[in-house]
Amino acid sequence: MSHSDPSTQTTGQSVNLRDFQSLIHKMYYQKDLQRGIPGTFMWLMEEIGELASALQSGNDRENLEEEFADVLAWLTTIANVAQIDLAQAIHKKYGDGCPGCGLLVCTCAIEEKP
Ligand SMILES: [Zn+2]
Numbered sequence: 001m002s003h004s005d006p007s008t009q010t011t012g013q014s015v016n017l018r019d020f021q022s023l024i025h026k027m028y029y030q031k032d033l034q035r036g037i038p039g040t041f042m043w044l045m046e047e048i049g050e051l052a053s054a055l056q057s058g059n060d061r062e063n064l065e066e067e068f069a070d071v072l073a074w075l076t077t078i079a080n081v082a083q084i085d086l087a088q089a090i091h092k093k094y095g096d097g098c099p100g101c102g103l104l105v106c107t108c109a110i111e112e113k114p
Contacts, residue, residue: 016087017086017087017090018085018086018087020072020076021076021079021080021086021087024073024076024077024080025080028077028080029077029080029081032077032078032080032081033081036081037081037082040074040077040078040081041078044074044075044078047067047070047071047074048071050067050070051067051068051070051071053067054066054067100112
């Protein structure tokens with residue numbers, strides 16, 4: 001098997017989003033499919049709550065890193081069930097700059113949601 005075969009690949013130090021989505025697919029897709037999007041979405045919300053707590057307390061750097069990783073993993077797992085290619089979606093929306101003002105350094109007013 002080649003080095004880039006997604007069925008055998010782990011993330012390594014430099015994580016590519018497409019490889020990460022493949023890895024999450026391999027690890028969790030069958031369970032995610034059984035749980036379904038609503039159940040999986042609830043876990044994402046729980047993880048977002050845990051991230052909020054970690055940010056609030058702010059004294060455990062390792063825990064904070066874990067919570068960011070968990071939120072991204074649960075978001076990615078839902079994208080798998082919904083059959084969304086995250087790398088493609090992100091490139092399409094953000095690849096050419098801010099979706100609001102079109103610039104690489106956003107100049108939208110701070111109170112606007114870009
Ligand atoms: Zn902008």
